[in-house]
Amino acid sequence: MPAYEDFPALFRAADANSLKGQRRYLLATKFQLGALVAAAALGVFSWQVNGADVAAAASVVAFCTAVVTEVYLLKERPDRIWYEGRAVAESAKTLTWRYMVGGSPMGSEETSSDAAADLLLTRFVEIESDVEAAWLVPDGGAPEQVTTGMTRVRQLPLDERRAIYLRERIENQREWYGTKSRWNERRSTMWALALTALELLGVCAGVAKVTGVIDVDLLGVCAALAAGGTAWVQTKQHKTLAVAYAVARHELATIAFRAQQPVTEAEWATFVANAEDAVSREHTLWRASHM
Known part of the structure; x- marks a missing residue:
């Protein structure tokens, strides 16, 4: 069973930097x-x-804070570090699984282990050339790109590689998609209710101001809260992700069912290639929606 440390340094670096950029x-x-x-x-x-007017001065300070934050976002671009780092991590991961379990174009009958390792490293170099080196700061772990754990899995019999791939790749990914889909669906509902409540509160505040019940302009505050909430929802894209993850989970369930059909190394190599294409497809759509 491959551990996190068994994956290439490229994957671990991109994964760590992506998570940092996201935060x-x-x-x-x-x-x-x-x-x-x-x-x-x-x-x-x-x-x-x-x-x-201390309140007005504090309002100016708050606006200045927002401007400084916007300058930081434009200058440092943590969103690009997040998106590009995740793209590199997922690309490295799918290539690693193809190498480990014998998926095309690194199938056991297609190429030798040495040739497969060379192809893997070549693909890694191509991936690295598309991003800034500063986004791939090493995570401090082992520097190997082809680890002992990866080679050990590749040398296992087909049935054992199949079991590892199903358990550690397909089932883990399917469970992750299912959990995230449910979480995003709950958040989508929660934010929809909260924004509706804010809009109703704004209506009440407006009516109260017009009728003279209150002389404080709470309508503007409610509008600002609703606008901020809407911007946050658009940033998180809960509803879109809930649907996308649900579709990906069902697709992986179909892949898991068909995993027992390949009986030869050539059939297995094709199966793994198709499975990895399906996993990568969801991430490609996610990345496109965030760029």
């Missing part, structure tokens, strides 16, 4: 949207201290 991008986006909402809320009130 930074989402944190900065939260910070920016929060600053904009705070600026809108502070603009509603007036707090005079020694002739100066």
